[in-house]
Amino acid sequence: MSWLLTRGRVPFLCALLLATAWLGVLAARVGVETSNASLDSRDPEQTELYERFKRTFGNDEDLLLAVAHPRLLEAEGLRLVASLSARIERLDGVRQVYSLTNAQELVSGELGAELAPFVPPSLDGPALATRVAEALDRSPAFTGLLVSRDRQTAGILIEIEDRPGDPRYRAALIGALRAIVAEEARDDVSLHLTGIAVQKHDVSAMIARDERLLIPLAVVVLGATLASFFRSLLGVVLPLAVTGISVAWTLGAYRLAGLELNAITALLPPVLMVLSLAVSVHLIQGWLDAADASGARIDRVQGVVRKLVFPCFFCSLTTALGFASLATSQTPAVRQFGIFAALGVLISFGVGMTLVPIGLTFVAPPASQHRAPQHRLVRRALDAAAELSARRPGRVLAVFLGITAVSLAGLPLVRNNTDLVRFLKSDAPLHRDTLFVDDHLTGANTLEFVVARRDGAPLTGLESVKRMAAFEAAVLRRDPVTGVSSILAVLRQLQRAESGGELALPADERASAWAFDLLEAAPEQPLVRKLVAADFTQARFNVRVRAVGTSVAAPLAESLLEEGRALLGDDYTLAATGAFYHVARDSNRLVLSQVQSFGVALGLVFLAIGVLFRSARLTLVAFVPNVMPVVWTGGMMGFLGIDLSTGTAMIASAVIGVVVDDTIHYLTGFSREYRGDARDAVRRTTRGVGAALFLNNLVLVLGFWVGCFGSFKPTIYFSLLSGITMISALVCDLLVTPACLVLTDGRRGAAACA
Amino acid sequence: MRLIRLLVLLPCMGAAASAEVLPARYEARLDAAADEVVARSTVPSPEQRVGEVRLIRRGDANVVQTLLVTKVLSRVVGEIRQKELLNWPEGPGHEDALRYVDALAVVQKQLWGRLLAAEPARDRRQKIWIEFVLAPRASLIAIGAFEMEEPGGEVHVLRREPLAVLEPSRDYVLRNMRLIAADAFHVEGDALDSLLEPLELLRGPGGVPPGAGAKDRRGPPVKED
Numbered sequence: 001m002s003w004l005l006t007r008g009r010v011p012f013l014c015a016l017l018l019a020t021a022w023l024g025v026l027a028a029r030v031g032v033e034t035s036n037a038s039l040d041s042r043d044p045e046q047t048e049l050y051e052r053f054k055r056t057f058g059n060d061e062d063l064l065l066a067v068a069h070p071r072l073l074e075a076e077g078l079r080l081v082a083s084l085s086a087r088i089e090r091l092d093g094v095r096q097v098y099s100l101t102n103a104q105e106l107v108s109g110e111l112g113a114e115l116a117p118f119v120p121p122s123l124d125g126p127a128l129a130t131r132v133a134e135a136l137d138r139s140p141a142f143t144g145l146l147v148s149r150d151r152q153t154a155g156i157l158i159e160i161e162d163r164p165g166d167p168r169y170r171a172a173l174i175g176a177l178r179a180i181v182a183e184e185a186r187d188d189v190s191l192h193l194t195g196i197a198v199q200k201h202d203v204s205a206m207i208a209r210d211e212r213l214l215i216p217l218a219v220v221v222l223g224a225t226l227a228s229f230f231r232s233l234l235g236v237v238l239p240l241a242v243t244g245i246s247v248a249w250t251l252g253a254y255r256l257a258g259l260e261l262n263a264i265t266a267l268l269p270p271v272l273m274v275l276s277l278a279v280s281v282h283l284i285q286g287w288l289d290a291a292d293a294s295g296a297r298i299d300r301v302q303g304v305v306r307k308l309v310f311p312c313f314f315c316s317l318t319t320a321l322g323f324a325s326l327a328t329s330q331t332p333a334v335r336q337f338g339i340f341a342a343l344g345v346l347i348s349f350g351v352g353m354t355l356v357p358i359g360l361t362f363v364a365p366p367a368s369q370h371r372a373p374q375h376r377l378v379r380r381a382l383d384a385a386a387e388l389s390a391r392r393p394g395r396v397l398a399v400f401l402g403i404t405a406v407s408l409a410g411l412p413l414v415r416n417n418t419d420l421v422r423f424l425k426s427d428a429p430l431h432r433d434t435l436f437v438d439d440h441l442t443g444a445n446t447l448e449f450v451v452a453r454r455d456g457a458p459l460t461g462l463e464s465v466k467r468m469a470a471f472e473a474a475v476l477r478r479d480p481v482t483g484v485s486s487i488l489a490v491l492r493q494l495q496r497a498e499s500g501g502e503l504a505l506p507a508d509e510r511a512s513a514w515a516f517d518l519l520e521a522a523p524e525q526p527l528v529r530k531l532v533a534a535d536f537t538q539a540r541f542n543v544r545v546r547a548v549g550t551s552v553a554a555p556l557a558e559s560l561l562e563e564g565r566a567l568l569g570d571d572y573t574l575a576a577t578g579a580f581y582h583v584a585r586d587s588n589r590l591v592l593s594q595v596q597s598f599g600v601a602l603g604l605v606f607l608a609i610g611v612l613f614r615s616a617r618l619t620l621v622a623f624v625p626n627v628m629p630v631v632w633t634g635g636m637m638g639f640l641g642i643d644l645s646t647g648t649a650m651i652a653s654a655v656i657g658v659v660v661d662d663t664i665h666y667l668t669g670f671s672r673e674y675r676g677d678a679r680d681a682v683r684r685t686t687r688g689v690g691a692a693l694f695l696n697n698l699v700l701v702l703g704f705w706v707g708c709f710g711s712f713k714p715t716i717y718f719s720l721l722s723g724i725t726m727i728s729a730l731v732c733d734l735l736v737t738p739a740c741l742v743l744t745d746g747r748r749g750a751a752a753c754a
Numbered sequence: 755m756r757l758i759r760l761l762v763l764l765p766c767m768g769a770a771a772s773a774e775v776l777p778a779r780y781e782a783r784l785d786a787a788a789d790e791v792v793a794r795s796t797v798p799s800p801e802q803r804v805g806e807v808r809l810i811r812r813g814d815a816n817v818v819q820t821l822l823v824t825k826v827l828s829r830v831v832g833e834i835r836q837k838e839l840l841n842w843p844e845g846p847g848h849e850d851a852l853r854y855v856d857a858l859a860v861v862q863k864q865l866w867g868r869l870l871a872a873e874p875a876r877d878r879r880q881k882i883w884i885e886f887v888l889a890p891r892a893s894l895i896a897i898g899a900f901e902m903e904e905p906g907g908e909v910h911v912l913r914r915e916p917l918a919v920l921e922p923s924r925d926y927v928l929r930n931m932r933l934i935a936a937d938a939f940h941v942e943g944d945a946l947d948s949l950l951e952p953l954e955l956l957r958g959p960g961g962v963p964p965g966a967g968a969k970d971r972r973g974p975p976v977k978e979d
Contacts (some may be wrong), residue, residue: 111832517825517878525802 004354005298005361012358016351020245023252030251032211033260034171034204038333043589046582053450053577054162056533057540058095060448060578063158063195065177066437070188072152073129078119080184081154087180088158093173096526098157100132100146104524105139106493113497113518118142140503141489144442144482144544153440159530160197174201192433194444196579199420202430206711207266218270218706222277225702229695230284238359239280242352246276249351250344254336263712264333264646267719268340271654274703275319275341276348278661278696279312283356285692288366300365301357309353311668314612315661316349318605322657325601326650329593331586334650338597341654378694379687385734386686390679393739400736404628407635414634417643418587419549423712434547443482443544447557448578449475449564451539454571458536460516462509465491468539469505470567471574475543475560480552485542487531491515545580549643550587557581587645594649601653602627605660613667621740622663625732629659633725647714648721655722658700659729662693666737678745682738690734697730780919783815783887784896786911792952795938804830806909807938809953815889816953818931820938821900821909827880831855831862841933842926850922854895854930857918858884861897864917868899883914886931888955893927895920931956 004012054060067084069077082101089097103118118139119132133151136142146155158177163169174197181191219240226236247269254261254268261268286304323345326338389396421444424431438444451468453459459468468488475484492503494515506512516536519528532539543560545553557576564574605626610619630652642648669689674681704726707719790811797805797820805822824830835855842851865880885896898916902909935956936946950956 110836111829513878518829521802521804521824521826521829523802 002298002302005301005357009358009361012354016245016355020248024248025252026255027248027251030255031260032204032208032266033262034168034200038259038262038265038331038336043330043585046577046585049450049575050577050582053448053540056450056538057530059160059162060446060542061160061162061196063160063174063177063193063197064437064441065156065158065181066153066192066194066433066441067156067184068153068190068192068436068440070152071129072147072154073132075123075128077154078123078128078132080189081156082123084180084184085156088156088177091173091176093161093163093169094158095161096159098146098159098527100142100154103142103146105135106490106497108497108500113494115522115524139493141485141493145485148440150440155437155441158195170197171201171204174198190436192436194430194434194437198430198433202424202428203263203712206424206428207261207263210266210710210712210715211261211269213709214270214706215273217709218273218703221702221706222273222699225699226277226281229698230288234359234363235284238284238356239277241359242280242348242355243273243276245351245355246344246348247272249347250340253343254340259336262333262336263715264331264337264650265340266710267707267715268337268344270703270706271341272344272348274700275345275658276352277699277703278315278319279349279352280356281696281699282308282312282665282692283352283360285695287360289688289691290365297361297363297365301360304360305353305357310612311665312353313349314608315664316345318608318660318664319657320345321604321608322601322653322655322660325597325604325653326594328597328600329590331590331593331646334590334594334646337650338653345657378691382686382690382694382734385690386683386738389686389735389738390682390742393742396735396739397743400628400732404631407632410635410638411631413638413641414644415551415641416588416591416645417549417551418583418590418645419547419643420583421547422549423645423714425711425713428711438547443480444547445545445553445580446578447543447545447553447560447576447581447584449541449543449560450575450577451541451564451568452537452573454573456537458516459532459539460513460536462506462512464572465505465512467568467572468541471564472541474563474567475541478556478560480546480548480556481543482546483544485531485544487519487528487539490519490528490531494518550584551643553580554584554588557584590646591644591649594653598630598652598656601656605656609660609664609667612664613671617744618667618671621737621744622660622667624740625736626656626660626663626729628732628736629725629728630656632728633721636724637721642717642721645714645717647712647718651718651721651725654718655725655729658722659726659733662697662730662733663737665689665693666733670738670741678742682741686734686738693730693733697726701726777919780894780896780916783812783889783892783894784885784914784916784919786810786812786914788813789817793939793949795940797938807934809935809950811953812887813889815887815892816931816955817888818886818934820884820934821902821911822882822884823879823902823909825878825880827862827865827882831858834858837937841930847923847926847929850920850926853920854922857895857897857920858882861899861917865899883911886927886934888924888927888931890955893922893924895922895927928956 065084065088067081069080071077072081078101081099085097085099085102088094101119101123104115105118106113107116108114109116118135120128125131136147136151143149145157147153148155160170160173174193177193181193185191222243223236223240226239230236250272251269254265259265283304286308287301290300290304320342323338323341326334326341329335329338421431421434426432434444449471451459451471453464459465465488468486472484472486472488475481488505491505491512495506495511496503498515498518499511506515519532520536522528530540531542545556548556561574561576565572568574606619606623609622610616613619613622633651633655636642637644637648666685666689669685670681673684673688701723704719704723708716710716710719791808792811793809795807796803797807804824805820808817808819808821810817810819822830835858838851838855842848861882862880865882869878869880881900881902883896883898883900887894887896896916897918897920898914900911900915901913902911904910932946932950935950936942939946939949941949947957
């Protein structure tokens with residue numbers, strides 16, 4: 001260490017600079033993921049099913065453009081829809097466009113069923129609106145999808161190509177569509193674009209926007225906090241340098257791993273900036289507080305390092321373990337966040353423990369302890385906390401346990417719900433547009449079901465058709481379901497066109513076989529293939545659901561699977577898939593894995609504490625004030641109706657490793673100060689380490705709260721609630737930890753209880 | 755009227771309804787053993803395969819052969835009927851066109867009847883072949899069923915069963931052969947002539963062989979005994 005602080009300073013700083021320059025360049029090149037693929041959990045069975053679905057029926061990520069026009073069914077409105085359909089069809093990346101003006105219906109012709117335009121191509125004839133309205137009455141399947149019930153909003157369904165090797169075409173296509181929307185919108189005409197692809201695109205754009213905003217904001221907030229506390233250039237520059245280097249190295253490693261930022265890992269830079277300050281803050285605070293005011297610079301720095309290296313190492317280790325526990329998640333984005341946050345924390349320990357001492361050797365130490373100006377107000381608060389916990393430990397613990405008991409009551413109220421649309425702020429275009437489509441046209445989300453015969457035979461028999469119809473009826477009875485698209489709607493039209501009469505399914509075996517024969521020879525094969533496999537062995541049921549979160553969608557899908565399997569019988573298979581189903585399913589799996597992660601984090605963190613203190617008593621004492629804040633936050637989420645989602649589910653695992661640092665520092669100080677009387681030791685410890693804990697927490701909380709300026713509600717809740725949990729943890733560490741130490745201090749503890 | 759025509763036609767069909775009773779004068783013209791296929795095209799398109807049209811040299815005769823393999827044969831036959839009547843309105847060739855589409859409808863029903871009798875059938879596709887044959891001194895249309903195999907998706911005819919043979923006017927057969935070729939191969943004008951170059955009887959604007967007389971061109975049927 002002494003070599004590093006003397007002759008080794010310059011070579012070390014040069015090496016650090018070079019490494020940082022290299023990794024910084026890499027960090028600057030980290031891209032933003034456009035597919036959101038890392039937010040999908042890796043379930044091989046589901047992935048294979050979804051891939052098979054896409055191979056059979058095509059991409060399910062259709063876009064929907066809603067066009068609200070007061071005279072939609074008149075020539076003016078229909079011309080707009082026709083012109084939009086034609087323009088959109090010409091855009092690169094668009095496979096097919098379906099709208100009121102290019103849709104076809106099956107009618108009776110000379111040879112039987114034949115296709116006819118749904119809307120007259122000329123749009124000039126008399127009573128156009130009446131004729132179109134009559135056509136809509138004849139074919140109710142179009143209502144909800146291509147036209148609203150009040151017939152003032154048209155839906156233009158845009159089937160996009162699936163280009164796995166080209167991540168940019170979606171952005172270009174959505175940009176072109178939004179340009180068309182902006183161009184065509186007028187006072188009385190509004191256009192609204194939505195769809196999974198738009199969600200992915202907007203999420204990527206918001207991640208990039210958050211990166212541009214949150215990182216500079218975090219630097220400003222942290223710099224201001226450090227400046228106000230340390231009131232010296234050194235106290236700002238050294239921690240920020242450690243932070244900058246840690247973030248650059250971690251993101252450089254992230255880039256070396258071939259990863260791109262996603263909605264979760266976008267939090268890495270601000271979170272790391274905050275977490276990497278801890279070591280610097282403790283070292284500088286220790287250096288300022290050092291009793292040996294007259295010692296040589298090097299000795300003083302070495303003394304501080306010796307005193308803090310183990311607590312700081314264990315703090316970093318426990319923080320890293322907390323994050324590393326997220327590596328058990330099945331969602332790649334969460335896994336990446338956990339692994340790289342843990343790596344970043346360890347890097348910041350290494351950099352902090354070297355760069356800060358070297359930096360401190362360049363400046364003269366303060367002449368005395370009292371020159372540190374930041375302590376007065378904090379000292380008073382710390383004195384009060386020390387006295388309270390030392391004199392009334394039983395009451396302190398009782399009050400905190402009471403709060404915990406109330407919080408526990410709120411835990412069952414926490415709802416596991418991921419709602420992609422409501423993740424966005426209410427003024428976000430996607431949020432507005434999606435809810436407009438949800439209100440006026442069809443449900444914004446779709447669940448996909450695939451029916452097949454277990455023996456692999458085609459579904460062309462009457463029995464198969466009847467069973468599928470029973471399933472369809474069961475689906476339509478469910479409340480959040482707004483409609484179902486399936487081959488049955490086509491069969492009904494076909495049957496009517498062939499035989500006359502009302503919409504009905506084929507009545508006998510021969511009619512059913514004939515209907516499928518006609519489908520096989522139909523000219524509109526791309527449309528038919530979206531609903532049924534080419535060999536008729538698999539049928540797709542595209543179930544449109546209102547914009548609900550996964551707390552509704554996941555149970556709905558599971559219950560439909562159960563009911564559908566009962567209705568279809570043992571000879572058939574029924575599977576659920578699709579982008580929305582994946583989100584719903586992943587959400588549940590994610591929360592389950594986060595709970596597991598929290599369990600792992602808790603175990604590892606307290607194992608590390610046990611190893612550090614080699615005392616069951618101190619390990620138990622550390623447990624109480626760290627679990628309490630997590631329970632409080634959980635209870636608060638339940639009472640306030642904040643959902644457990646991809647963001648908020650990370651709080652417990654991420655925060656436990658951070659908040660336990662305070663306890664480690666406190667218990668380390670207590671072990672040093674204890675000379676047979678816990679009350680005295682508690683008083684000295686609270687006054688001794690309290691200021692550093694206070695500053696460290698202040699930095700952490702303000703740093704985390706920078707995330708409140710993010711674009712996603714899960715990010716905002718994660719940041720806000722993590723900050724609140726840290727404040728709670730600090731309060732617990734300054735009151736509950738000393739109270740527990742006093743109460744568990746043998747005979748004296750028993751007396752205190754009495 | 756159509757019913758009457760069918761009733762008249764049916765006995766004739768019956769007479770030619772099986773390979774065993776096929777008159778000897780047709781056998782050579784319908785013997786595909788030495789067929790030389792000069793061109794083939796999937797109809798109506800490779801994406802939506804209903805059948806295949808082949809241009810064939812069979813000895814001194816030229817043949818346009820259509821193999822239809824479809825579950826909706828009645829619909830396809832209906833479309834052929836519409837097309838024929840559009841191509842041959844009242845006037846020369848109209849009666850030949852009517853006889854042809856009526857014969858086609860009868861054979862289609864025959865095949866449909868066989869399918870129903872075999873239900874539940876593993877393969878619901880009905881297979882019908884149609885040949886327009888033009889020889890120096892003969893012109894005829896043959897319609898029948900066939901069996902096939904499809905190695906690699908290519909149709910290989912294993913056995914043919916003639917169910918109807920007609921002897922329309924030479925002009926009708928010739929012009930229809932050119933029309934079918936143009937339709938199936940999506941060509942016209944010079945491209946059509948180029949396509950038909952190997953079939954000497956179909957060459958030229960009218961498809962009339964250089965040595966043929968005016969009588970042949972007008973098209974009264976020439977029977978070959």
